[in-house]
Amino acid sequence: MEHKIRTDLAIELRESFPEDDVEVKGVILKEKFDEKNNIRVTTVEIRDEAGAKAMGKPIGTYITIETPELNNLSEDYHKPVSDLIAMHLRKLSGKLSRDDVLVVGLGNREVTPDALGPQVVDNLFVTRHLIREFGEEFKERNHLGNVSAISPGVMAQTGMETLEIIKGVIKETNPRLIIVIDALASRSINRLNTTVQISDTGISPGSGVGNNRKALNEESLGVKVIAIGVPTVVDAATIVADTLTKYMESTGFGEEDIFKFISEVNGQQMYNMFVTPKNIDESIKRISYTLSEALNSCFSGGVLH
Amino acid sequence: MEHKIRTDLAIELRESFPEDDVEVKGVILKEKFDEKNNIRVTTVEIRDEAGAKAMGKPIGTYITIETPELNNLSEDYHKPVSDLIAMHLRKLSGKLSRDDVLVVGLGNREVTPDALGPQVVDNLFVTRHLIREFGEEFKERNHLGNVSAISPGVMAQTGMETLEIIKGVIKETNPRLIIVIDALASRSINRLNTTVQISDTGISPGSGVGNNRKALNEESLGVKVIAIGVPTVVDAATIVADTLTKYMESTGFGEEDIFKFISEVNGQQMYNMFVTPKNIDESIKRISYTLSEALNSCFSGGVLH
């Protein structure tokens, strides 16, 4: 098995280019800083196959919201972040945001840093069954979206690919937009629980804690997919490799040699390990609340949320 | 809304016939008592439309296992019960038991007496993904069945009918047999947590705690469905009505009058209430363990369970 530096964040891939200030062909980078709320928004737009190849990520828009306040104890700081996420969701989903939306909470609710998706779904205001019971008039009067949701669990629990479950559910319920929530892996521990990535390119479930699985995207699902991810773990081998690399910089060793060395020292089990902060339970609770607020405000609008 | 005595148990329906010792046409009743293990097994077989109409239940076999030991603290008592359930499962499923099985844990894991299905799934040995990864040879060598599982949640959480979710999942993953686990409502508090009903007729999700939903059965799913249910609640209005009825027996009041009276005294909210024992958490934990053992022994056979 080949190992390499692991990150699910487009922004970290972009940073890894040595010519940090030069433009990568086919990739557009925009940055905006809201000093008052201490929020940085970076948009990485991968415009063509050249850019996709250079970045190792599909064509599409990746919005990264970085703010220490995401992990702040006080609720007061959450409203600006949640409003900002809702705004970007509305922009990326366009008219579909008033249509039937299925929210998918990926991840394993029994493993704390992987429970983000299921916990967002737990806090969601789900409306589809109400609209089916009380009709369109009820929907309009209450300014509701049409929201359904599912936390499918992970393959070790179900024996099924998440793709299989979601594909089946889509066929039966016909949503027009899929929102996928997942815990991600970042390369740097500084990004943990302080970063939200929103993209219109879909996601590979279990990219954070689990193993890489079949991608959920417009191609595989036949419906537009917006993914919201928050890095909650760092791959254990990556953190070791990064530190070693810094040390070896002058020695001329390459990434491959370093991973080979790590495997020799720690064994193959190293690649089934992740790194996460000790207070991950508090972070997951806070961030899932912020994300569900953003979704409720975006899709279940007005009165009832 | 019309209200009536509520039970999900075929055995309680059968008991409600005044001519208790006479045979109901189209319905065959067999009883067996294992004195040593204190387990009573009653089989109600509804053979034709006449029987189905008389009983208000679909044609099929309903096996009821009654034993106080189901709720016993000691693990020692669980093995005979779990073995007996496995035996009846094997009988009802026939050759299908070695084929691809999807186990569905119905119910809301956040409401204790309704968490039975999800907790059974939590303890299940799921194998489908392993067999897909390691091949048929791995399956044979380890005497495994091919088991997948899902806890779809309830409509208030997902906005979707359970039928929609399961139908979709079946289309994508093609199981040959569905096992559905659910918490049921009994009429009598004496049956709570001491009874298991196994039937080959499918089930209406949420019959225990939730509202009646679209049935999961061979007709709606296109695959054979075996349902395993345990009564964990009594409908609140039913318990009141039953007591009142006993009192009014001589007065000539009918069931309808009694429910009308209950509504007058308690309001319509009475019909969204259930009755359950104070130590329901311990019962659910124990019984879900016993059921998952039965399923693991029946479907994941030999070595690895």
Add this chain to the structure above:
Amino acid sequence: MEHKIRTDLAIELRESFPEDDVEVKGVILKEKFDEKNNIRVTTVEIRDEAGAKAMGKPIGTYITIETPELNNLSEDYHKPVSDLIAMHLRKLSGKLSRDDVLVVGLGNREVTPDALGPQVVDNLFVTRHLIREFGEEFKERNHLGNVSAISPGVMAQTGMETLEIIKGVIKETNPRLIIVIDALASRSINRLNTTVQISDTGISPGSGVGNNRKALNEESLGVKVIAIGVPTVVDAATIVADTLTKYMESTGFGEEDIFKFISEVNGQQMYNMFVTPKNIDESIKRISYTLSEALNSCFSGGVLH
């Protein structure tokens, strides 16, 4: 064992007096209705032993806040309720509210309607350890109270009286005020999840779901105790008895006869049963959030809550 109508609410005891409009000696009743927010506040003050005897409750102040909004889906309705609770807490606790406070979340977190106390504690902003680490200056600068908290579990889980655990913790940590949160039993299903009772008389743990246990109050703990309770269950025998009573009103049967009759019909197990709504999980989640907000605002004041 003798059985009787069961309620933990002073307001329901007061209502049970036939001379509803006449004053009970030693008991003062005040009522206030906030039409805008649809909140009714009733204060029952038991002033002397005569009143205590008449009511069957200790001398003290019982504030009952009744509002359907407590159970409302929308968060917008929660702020006025949570502000009102905080206001009454401040009034009852007086200067002690700025002193060391220990919050005790009673109840069994594994039984949904009994999980209120533990869930309030889960959402609490606890500060005692921070103040011990960063000092008084840190406390003053952030306008913090000094809050510690514990969810001791119930006797079936610990083998200990809650009184024993809390007494021990108080001896070691010396709080000046105890706030106890518990799920209660009301007599009427209409009061479930729409009522908050605040009193300065302490509480008997497990009065809601569990069995009556040794009281937590100033006498047993040596520290002032304020209890916050929300009825989440109705005793099953009480609901049956109440309905039967209404029916029998004209027949001259007394409460005792009625309970004897209920026991005959349902058996003694009836007295270990409770009645609760099907959507109790949603109610507990919402109400525990409202209560923790009230506590955070009252005791952890300013910046960090």
Add this chain to the structure above:
Amino acid sequence: MEHKIRTDLAIELRESFPEDDVEVKGVILKEKFDEKNNIRVTTVEIRDEAGAKAMGKPIGTYITIETPELNNLSEDYHKPVSDLIAMHLRKLSGKLSRDDVLVVGLGNREVTPDALGPQVVDNLFVTRHLIREFGEEFKERNHLGNVSAISPGVMAQTGMETLEIIKGVIKETNPRLIIVIDALASRSINRLNTTVQISDTGISPGSGVGNNRKALNEESLGVKVIAIGVPTVVDAATIVADTLTKYMESTGFGEEDIFKFISEVNGQQMYNMFVTPKNIDESIKRISYTLSEALNSCFSGGVLH
């Protein structure tokens, strides 16, 4: 802050001595391998102050049980391990095992690898309240021990030192023996979830995931303390340092330089991170079951466990 290689296992401390085969003064090492069950038992006995100083651990006996079967899917493998743990518990506790025992489940139930202690307590058969209700005769007839239990939570949840809570509970309930269960940190990822350490020297709560807190031992509690720990995490900085050390072995850098370098690369947050396997939920479930079986068999003996 000074950083160093972090381990809670006596056996790993012993291994870190270069003269692996020579005896450390004051420390006796015994090893036994059960080939049939694939279980290795190592006893490290620290006999005097010299040994304690050399090892950096208090005087006492540390029994380490190592077996991959601890983490095995199949239940069949758990019985020999659980029997072995029970046997060593009986040996270490002597006559006290038939006396009043308080089991303390340390750790945060919301962080998966730290939930071991609380989950063991969840599965425990608690008897103290039964014996107080039904008397000594009931205890003798059922061959019961007198077991109480508590999961006090962690300081971030309670604002209190665990020592304060447990000290208080002991004063009120007078147990004669304390069994403390905690998740530990090992140095090597190979030891995770395959090792049980039993010692009669007490424990520092939060040594695994949390921060080091005041020790629970006979000196601080006034009662004999037996600690059972299972390594479920590796300190993130330790894993990086260990790998780097191997690399730098020949360069003459020391541990201090390496940690300084790690801090430079990763920042101070590195020291609030832990490493744990992706399937930690399954391991915690299995191991907590095995430990609770061992405790139930040791202390609640006979019939009812």
